[in-house]
Amino acid sequence: MPATDTVRIRLPDDRNYEIRIGSGLLDAHASWQGLPKGGAAVIVSNETIAPLYAQRLREQLLSVYARVDLVVLADGEQHKGWASLNQICDHLLSEALDRKTVLFALGGGVIGDMTGFAAAIYMRGVPFVQVPTTLLAQVDSSVGGKTAINHPLGKNMIGAFYQPERVIADLDTLDSLPDRELRAGLAEIIKYGPIADAGFLDWIETNLDALLARDKAALAHAVRRSCEIKADVVGQDEREQGLRAILNFGHTIGHAIEAGMGYGEWLHGEAVACGMVLAADLSHRMGLMPADFVERLRRLVERAELPVQPPRLGAERYLQLMRVDKKAEAGAIRFVLIEALGRAGLHAVPDERIVETLTTHGAA
Numbered sequence: 535m536p537a538t539d540t541v542r543i544r545l546p547d548d549r550n551y552e553i554r555i556g557s558g559l560l561d562a563h564a565s566w567q568g569l570p571k572g573g574a575a576v577i578v579s580n581e582t583i584a585p586l587y588a589q590r591l592r593e594q595l596l597s598v599y600a601r602v603d604l605v606v607l608a609d610g611e612q613h614k615g616w617a618s619l620n621q622i623c624d625h626l627l628s629e630a631l632d633r634k635t636v637l638f639a640l641g642g643g644v645i646g647d648m649t650g651f652a653a654a655i656y657m658r659g660v661p662f663v664q665v666p667t668t669l670l671a672q673v674d675s676s677v678g679g680k681t682a683i684n685h686p687l688g689k690n691m692i693g694a695f696y697q698p699e700r701v702i703a704d705l706d707t708l709d710s711l712p713d714r715e716l717r718a719g720l721a722e723i724i725k726y727g728p729i730a731d732a733g734f735l736d737w738i739e740t741n742l743d744a745l746l747a748r749d750k751a752a753l754a755h756a757v758r759r760s761c762e763i764k765a766d767v768v769g770q771d772e773r774e775q776g777l778r779a780i781l782n783f784g785h786t787i788g789h790a791i792e793a794g795m796g797y798g799e800w801l802h803g804e805a806v807a808c809g810m811v812l813a814a815d816l817s818h819r820m821g822l823m824p825a826d827f828v829e830r831l832r833r834l835v836e837r838a839e840l841p842v843q844p845p846r847l848g849a850e851r852y853l854q855l856m857r858v859d860k861k862a863e864a865g866a867i868r869f870v871l872i873e874a875l876g877r878a879g880l881h882a883v884p885d886e887r888i889v890e891t892l893t894t895h896g897a898a
């Protein structure tokens with residue numbers, strides 16, 4: 535039996551679940567035991583991941599479920615929309631699958647977010663399991679129950695909070711992940727340091743080369759610590775009434791970059807990395823953090839070979855995109871700013887300050 539780390543996420547109404555992290559989990563019988571059954575299993579994946587892993591998952595699930603279907607979606611952030619969501623629902627309905635059906639999201643954050651949303655709305659809710667295969671999905675998107683599709687006017691604008699039954703993060707699936715996608719995952723790992731754990735930021739700085747070299751022990755630690763932090767935050771504030779917003783550090787500008795450039799042009803993690811550098815700069819301009827913190831974060835992002843220079847969309851376009859951000863209130867754009875190393879909060883930032891930061895970084 536392969537070594538497995540388990541992080542538990544604690545939620546009201548008997549909705550606690552486990553995040554299992556380790557090597558060989560995809561092929562381990564135990565990963566798939568104890569889940570809801572009595573209906574069919576449906577694996578939702580995409581044209582890149584399905585040929586790599588769907589057959590292995592299907593074989594495992596056939597020891598639990600009498601029927602295991604596979605829905606293969608187009609690959610890419612630009613397909614995180616109504617058409618793909620409909621494709622999942624069309625399959626479920628045309629096969630007359632009942633509300634005991636369990637969906638298995640096999641892929642990165644795009645597949646996880648869409649499968650979770652389909653699970654939330656099909657027959658008003660069927661169970662689903664996250665099987666994340668990107669670093670980003672293992673450290674972030676598979677945990678916490680944010681599900682969504684994109685809209686041309688804004689990222690993740692149509693969705694639901696809906697928790698999975700379990701998360702199975704098999705570190706071995708990262709072996710086939712392209713380098714650019716691995717680096718995108720590092721962005722969300724870096725995020726957890728400044729917002730929640732200064733010691734973890736030190737650890738990332740020390741171990742960045744090992745992470746880039748895909749050292750399994752380093753990856754296992756990064757995934758576990760990231761999941762612990764996220765599970766703790768979500769356990770306190772599942773529906774983002776307050777604290778959970780800290781997980782959006784770097785995302786106000788990041789989401790504007792993704793939508794403004796056209797989904798898929800910048801990877802989510804790339805846009806978040808750049809957004810964190812600008813949000814760090816804003817934290818300094820708002821008098822919360824010293825200048826050396828901005829430099830420290832910029833240096834780390836650069837070392838991870840992630841972008842620090844935002845695209846020149848123009849200040850007005852950035853402001854327009856950020857006014858539809860979910861954290862905005864009554865037209866005021868609100869940013870997650872760092873207040874001290876390991877502590878963050880939500881702050882309304884005047885447009886002039888935002889324009890200053892955008893201009894300094896060549897985005898305006």
Ligand SMILES: NC(=O)c1ccc[n+]([C@@H]2O[C@H](COP(=O)([O-])OP(=O)(O)OC[C@H]3O[C@@H](n4cnc5c(N)ncnc54)[C@H](O)[C@@H]3O)[C@@H](O)[C@H]2O)c1
Nearest residue numbers: 582642643644645667668670671674675680707710711802
């Ligand atoms: N729900 C949340 O809390 C949350 C958190 C963070 C990000 N997200 C969302 O997640 C999405 C980004 O997720 P992502 O970075 O995983 O991107 P992704 O899902 O697009 O996957 C990245 C690419 O890697 C490929 N891939 C996946 N696993 C692979 C593997 N093991 N081997 C080879 N190729 C593989 C995919 O086919 C895709 O081309 C965004 O839509 C973002 O909004 C959601």
Ligand SMILES: O=C(O)C(=O)C[C@@H](O)[C@H](O)[C@H](O)COP(=O)(O)O
Nearest residue numbers: 674678680689690778781782785860
């Ligand atoms: O789980 C959360 O909460 C997050 O904010 C995690 C983010 O990394 C993620 O990108 C999330 O999808 C963003 O949520 P949104 O509400 O800003 O769309």
Ligand SMILES: [Zn+2]
Nearest residue numbers: 722785802806
């Ligand atoms: Zn994110």
